[in-house]
Amino acid sequence: MSTNRQDPVSKLIFELSKLPGIGEKTATRLAYFILKQDTSYAQSLSEAVVNAKQKIGLCEECFTFTDVSPCRICSNHERDIASICVVERPSDVFSIEQAGVHRGLYHVLHGALSPLDGIGPDELKIRELMQRIHKAHDAAEAGTRPALREIILATNPSVEGEATALYLTRLIRPFGVRLTQLAHGLPVGGQLEYTDRQTLGKAMENRVEMT
Numbered sequence: 344m345s346t347n348r349q350d351p352v353s354k355l356i357f358e359l360s361k362l363p364g365i366g367e368k369t370a371t372r373l374a375y376f377i378l379k380q381d382t383s384y385a386q387s388l389s390e391a392v393v394n395a396k397q398k399i400g401l402c403e404e405c406f407t408f409t410d411v412s413p414c415r416i417c418s419n420h421e422r423d424i425a426s427i428c429v430v431e432r433p434s435d436v437f438s439i440e441q442a443g444v445h446r447g448l449y450h451v452l453h454g455a456l457s458p459l460d461g462i463g464p465d466e467l468k469i470r471e472l473m474q475r476i477h478k479a480h481d482a483a484e485a486g487t488r489p490a491l492r493e494i495i496l497a498t499n500p501s502v503e504g505e506a507t508a509l510y511l512t513r514l515i516r517p518f519g520v521r522l523t524q525l526a527h528g529l530p531v532g533g534q535l536e537y538t539d540r541q542t543l544g545k546a547m548e549n550r551v552e553m554t
Contacts, residue, residue, distance in 0.1 A: 405448060407449060421446075423447040424448060427491065427494050429450045429452065430449060430452070432451065434536040435536060441540055452469065455503035
């Protein structure tokens with residue numbers, strides 16, 4: 344879409360259309376909705392975006408988005424620290440939490456392996472995951488924390504997600520921890536963040552062993 348930078352409406356539509364899942368038509372509807380509102384709404388919206396961008400960072404433990412670090416999940420002593428669910432994006436953490444089927448911790452990779460796109464292990468939070476596992480393993484041997492019981496590989500059911508899960512399986516297998524993957528009730532090529540609660544809940548409950 345070409346945009347005349349002197350035209351505020353076209354500029355607004357252009358910027359909104361950059362959002363994932365938002366095409367030009369949807370961006371146009373959103374733009375005109377915003378324009379119909381009071382100035383206070385536009386001000387509040389812009390302040391919310393800027394504040395979130397300025398105040399939200401990554402959790403030092405699991406690497407989800409948070410305004411405090413460690414995040415509220417990692418610092419919650421009621422969570423099961425013997426179980427870690429590995430996901431691709433911070434939005435996946437939110438989706439699984441909404442389903443209410445996981446009471447353990449998380450680790451966000453921030454993507455999936457995709458050699459064609461130049462995304463290898465070094466571009467993801469895989470090194471940090473292995474450091475967490477090493478640390479937990481050493482602490483368990485020292486008797487200062489429970490041993491890791493399970494790592495759930497909750498990557499998306501896509502070619503890249505499957506490749507990432509298999510790669511992680513080879514790295515984690517030597518630790519002897521139980522490795523599971525979400526059941527294939529999820530649509531192939533789908534995204535966790537767009538999956539309804541019931542489907543996601545069943546996939547989590549019926550997760551399968553990694554071989």
